[in-house]
Amino acid sequence: MLDNLSSSAVPNLKEHLEKGVIEFLRGDIRDFEIVNRSMRDADIVFHEAAQVSAPLSIEDPAHTDDVNVKGTLRRRVSLTNLTRVTTN
Numbered sequence: 001m002l003d004n005l006s007s008s009a010v011p012n013l014k015e016h017l018e019k020g021v022i023e024f025l026r027g028d029i030r031d032f033e034i035v036n037r038s039m040r041d042a043d044i045v046f047h048e049a050a051q052v053s054a055p056l057s058i059e060d061p062a063h064t065d066d067v068n069v070k071g072t073l074r075r076r077v078s079l080t081n082l083t084r085v086t087t088n
């Protein structure tokens with residue numbers, strides 16, 4: 001799981017971390033390197049990272065666009081690169 005904890009917290013993950021059902025990486029969806037690292041051994045990717053606050057999107061639309069649009073695009077590019085690696 002990759003999350004920058006901008007609107008969440010590690011204690012919410014405690015139970016899953018203790019059971020060893022997730023690995024947690026703190027990082028930003030806009031950071032290619034950590035996105036690549038988080039997806040390296042994944043068979044399936046659920047992309048849920050988002051800036052979901054409507055008031056924040058009005059206050060700072062550029063940030064919301066950067067996370068929700070460009071962040072999604074960067075993750076897709078990383079996935080495409082990984083898929084190319086595995087199919088060659």
Ligand SMILES: NC(=O)c1ccc[n+]([C@@H]2O[C@H](COP(=O)([O-])OP(=O)(O)OC[C@H]3O[C@@H](n4cnc5c(N)ncnc54)[C@H](O)[C@@H]3O)[C@@H](O)[C@H]2O)c1
Nearest residue numbers: 003004005006007008027028029030048049050051052067
């Ligand atoms: N909650 C719902 O009912 C629902 C329904 C339909 C679709 N969705 C969609 O699912 C997605 C997630 O929604 P949610 O309700 O789980 O929101 P949420 O705020 O609970 O979760 C979003 C997570 O993304 C993280 N995040 C924010 N910016 C980040 C960044 N730059 N890099 C890494 N992590 C970042 C936050 O810390 C948070 O943990 C959104 O795209 C939302 O539109 C949610």
